[in-house]
Amino acid sequence: MNSRLPQLSPEQMQAFGQELDAIRDRVLADLGERDARYIRGIIRRQRLLEISGRGLLFLGFFPPAWIAGVAALSASKILDNMEIGHNIMHGQYDWMNDPALSSRQFDWDTACPGEQWRHSHNYLHHTFTNVQGIDRDIGYGVLRMSDEKPWHPYYLLNPLWAFLLAIFFQYGVALHDLEVERVLKGKREKRQTLRVAKGIWRKTSRQTLKDYLLFPLLAGPFAALVFTGNLVANLVRNLWSYTIIFCGHFPDGVQQFPKTILDNETRGQWYYRQLLGSANLSGGRLFHIMSGNLSHQIEHHLFPNLPAHRYAEISTEVQGICRRYGLPYNQGPLTRQFGSVLRRIFRLALPGQRQPALPAAA
């Protein structure tokens, strides 16, 4: 591990873990009416936004209606995917015992099948966050996002690949669990690949049918306006979710880890890795909601199962703990964090390594 990382003694590490456990236990014991009202309110707003967005697009011959329709549908898809889908599928609301909010049953308005997401994201990414060679969210199998990843001429186009991934983000996410790069190297069993591919095909084709065939056809003479409206709304959602998600683990100062860190990792060390491997975005309440509270990426990685709307109030405590243990708490506005992500994408297009460093030590 990087020797410049802040070091904690085993006793400190244990105490650090216990303090975070205590936050989790306290919030879990406090779950109730407030959380239920929050998520139901968000879902209700999302559904009304979707109904009005799709309705306005039918009146798309009137340009302001088309623009308002695209805006409402984009916002609806962003809410559905981020604050609702992502968080429900983490099991944040399983305690409510409501089949409509159950992590096992929920599916979202995007190309990726919920079931596969639960495996690639909830299990692989959240358990092995930022561990090189295991966490496939480092570069999603197509980008070079880590100095340790060996360079190859393919990565000269790293910025182009990143741009294409942003444009087609929902399909990139959908193909994530297919692990194409492992299939190409023959590392994956054919039958499993086929099963995953079938699931992606089923979900993606039904999404396509809905947005690009049925709704346009229903609009009759205005089919083209509805088609383009849906296309733009999906694009807006893709770009926004890509931006937020890339700011979670790739800004300057975020650490990546070698596989050896997993050996005998304690609970405290696991928290430590999640903290150093994540970065937050600062902003207002609406910004946090529209980013699915992934702007509180640190809190989300420490407590992926706590309802995300609680992260804001937890974050002051987490920051206090970090200060006391001398640990960095990586947080910045969207422009700064995303700027540093873009720099990384461009820098890693070229061969060579730079010793990753904490901003304080740089």
Next chain:
Amino acid sequence: MLMNHAKQPQTALLQRILRSRLLGALTYPHSIDGYLEAIHPLWSAHQVRACITAVRHTTPDSVTLSLRPNRNWAGFLPGQFVQLNVVIDGVRRSRCYSPAHSAQAADGLIELSIKAQGTVSRYLYEQARPGMVLDLSQAQGEFYLPTPRPRRIVLISGGSGITPVMAMLRTLLNENHPGKISFLHYARTPHEVIYAAELAVLAAACPQLELIPVYTRQTTAPPGSGRFSAAQLRSLVPDFATAETFLCGPAGLMSAVQQVWAENGCSARLHLEHFTSPGATQDSTDAIHGEVVFARSERYVANNGRSLLDQAEAAGLTPQSGCRMGICSTCCCRKSSGTVRNTITGRTSSEANEDIRICVSVPIGDVALDL
């Protein structure tokens, strides 16, 4: 045979549109209901929802609710029950209640009488207000009046077990049932009888109804007193063996009645409904041992002989659950190995990879669950 809910044609058409594959494809991957309920809490293409229209407290510890269901309600057969879902402190909980209204009632309302015991019932007792919207299931259960109606009928109920029997009685009287109906109701004291006033009126007005209240805490009041016994039954309803009998009440009354009917060789004529769980605890005859493994959450606990649902919750898990009495299958869960006993049927099962209802399954030795 659902009598009073012949659907109006426009309702049927609307329902067909709402349930169509086209709307399913347009709202995919969500259900149309998620959009309808965002507009109005009672709207749904599939789900029965009902709005409370009246709340009455007829006895000190019970509440009677009138509910106006949405158009998905398919009616009920007198004696059947519904599963009612309420959200208490954010958590969805459910319990089964038998509607007490007449299947012939013209007002379309569902009537539930609820005794304030248990989390859900106490919540409804304290919090139910006109205007509240509740989620319920369609009517279920095998306990209902057969068609054609048997001529001679005996109804036996105890405590809040009166509700399904009340639905039967009201329906029969609405139908001008020609045969004799004997209604034995067991309560501790007269003022605990939920429908006391209405029953008195009915008994006075309907010559075919023989109302026999029995007060177990009172030894003097005529005509019946004391707990159920064969001798008491013979003196109150001498011809019980030739009647069709419908029974619902607490476990003690139920088993006493069942025994008398068995002794008289007429068990086939006794129809009954368990309205409380027949005890989700292991018999003392089985030694309690072994370990319960909750594989997905990587937790294991020493078997304490209670239901797997209780043990999972005690271990800090939050498995889905509904009725907690083996009816709704909400808690259905894959058992990968081990032996469980069904507390309702008493049967044991050792099959690997079977789906079991964990609220009525107790582990016998080691059990592994996919939870």
